[in-house]
Amino acid sequence: MSNSNKNENFEKAFHWYQKATENGDEEAMFNLAEYYKSGEETEKNLEKAFYWYQKAAENGVKKAMFYLAICYQNGEGTEKNSKKAFCWYQKAAENGVEEAMLNLIIYYMDGKNLEKTFYLYQKAAAENGDEKAMLYLANCYKVGEGIEKNLEKAFYWYQKAAENGDRKAMFYSAICYEDGEGIEKNLEKAFYWYQKAAENDVKEAMFNLAICYQNGEGTEKNSEKAFCWYQTAAENGKKPFTGIQKAAENGDRKAMFYSAICYEDGEGIEKNLEKAFYWYQKAAENDVKEAMFNLAICYQNGEGTEKNSEKAFCWYQTAAENGVEKAMLYLANCYKVGEGIEKNLEKAFYWYQKAAENGDRKAMFYSAICYEDGEGTEKNLEKAFYWYQKAAENGNEEAMFNLAINYKNGEGTEKNLEKAFYWYQKAAENDVKEAMFNLAINYKNGEGTEKNLEKAFYWYQKAAENGNEKAMVNLANCYEKWRRNRKKFRKSLLLVSKSSRKML
Helix, strand or coil: CCHHHHHHHHHHHHHHHHHHHHCCCHHHHHHHHHHHHHCCCCCCCHHHHHHHHHHHHHCCCHHHHHHHHHHHHHCCCCCCCHHHHHHHHHHHHHCCCHHHHHHHHHHHHHCCCHHHHHHHHHHHHHHHCCHHHHHHHHHHHHHCCCCCCCHHHHHHHHHHHHHCCCHHHHHHHHHHHHHCCCCCCCHHHHHHHHHHHHHCCCHHHHHHHHHHHHHCCCCCCCHHHHHHHHHHHHHCCCCCHHHHHHHHHCCCHHHHHHHHHHHHHCCCCCCCHHHHHHHHHHHHHCCCHHHHHHHHHHHHHCCCCCCCHHHHHHHHHHHHHCCCHHHHHHHHHHHHHCCCCCCCHHHHHHHHHHHHHCCCHHHHHHHHHHHHHCCCCCCCHHHHHHHHHHHHHCCCHHHHHHHHHHHHHCCCCCCCHHHHHHHHHHHHHCCCHHHHHHHHHHHHHCCCCCCCHHHHHHHHHHHHHCCCHHHHHHHHHHHHHHHHHHHHHHHHHHHHHHHHHHHC
16 A cells, blocks of 8 residues: 555544444544554644543543553643542543553552552453553462461462563572472572573573572582582672672682682672682692683783693693684684694694684685695695685684685685675675775776776775775775876866857
């Protein structure tokens, strides 16, 4: 349907709602109010919206009662009037408008009328199945607010709300089962509801679930899962440091590692690099491979301990031999530049290859360079091309640029200007300034793509702004050429004008 047809239909609808209101149609009154409020196909007019909400409400339209209350509450189309707002919220609530019940609850809470608050929660929970109301009703029973304290009924409504998907109620249900509040103590069910709540992003539940796994409460003991949930809780802002520290001191190696992370990042405890180093060392000595890598970094950068390249190398090696992909890359770098160990290009290449085969995209790039330059291995342009391609496909920007050069020059693969253009473009879009310049040349000369001087100019400009000197010169040439052409064009206009005057 075209826009003109839609507009015509809106106008007709508005016209007939107006006619219907003249005949006392209540629904038309409400719809007319909606039109005036939103300004659809008529000028927005809050006074008229208020007028028609009032007419519809007085004629028994339930939704209109609710919106009329909002008008009075916010002073929309009429003066603010809390008493009248309350009155119309009450009328709407009595007519079953759920939103009105919840707004009315706020009025009763502000007025400290806990009995009425409780009554409305009960009504919304029981009659309308509102899980939020179920949760609040449970809270009322738990603390005796507006009703006599009753832990059995509190548990009943927590369970109802949890079964209806309220994540906080899942957490409170778990607590009831754990503490035996309102229901018989049951650690398996407590674990079940902690797990449900944690999976629904309740951070307190994540921490409690970690404790369940750590202590084997309601489930089998599992220190790996405990550690995982402690970590998730910390990432979500819950600081479970005390539990972690206790576990670390009791010999839990994963907890040792996590204690180090807490001290390093200042999570749940004051940042302390010396203590971070201490716990990385403890965890590494207890065969936590990730800790071995982090300990190597501490030695390399002098974090929490004195800088020691030899020890850094030693722990990179241990971590790499235990399968830590990042450690393989760092170990290769040590061999390449001779840091903490004698320079050895063959071993550097070996570890770049290991890391690359384990999916490290930087190592893929360095493997390609080794093959291209014959560093630590025999020169092999086909294998260099293979690893540039793998690295580029995994998002390494420098590899994208080098891959484009391979396609342009036919190095390690067949010459293909279209593919060269594609990878120059990918690299340029990832801020490789040399690629921006080459991409501009492609557009200028129509290499691997259609000739496009506007795009060539755009990429010269981008490359120049990023410090590419050749691009700066080419960009200046573009401007100079444009200036000369403009001058020639003016001279041509002048000659045409003179010859026209002679002919006259």
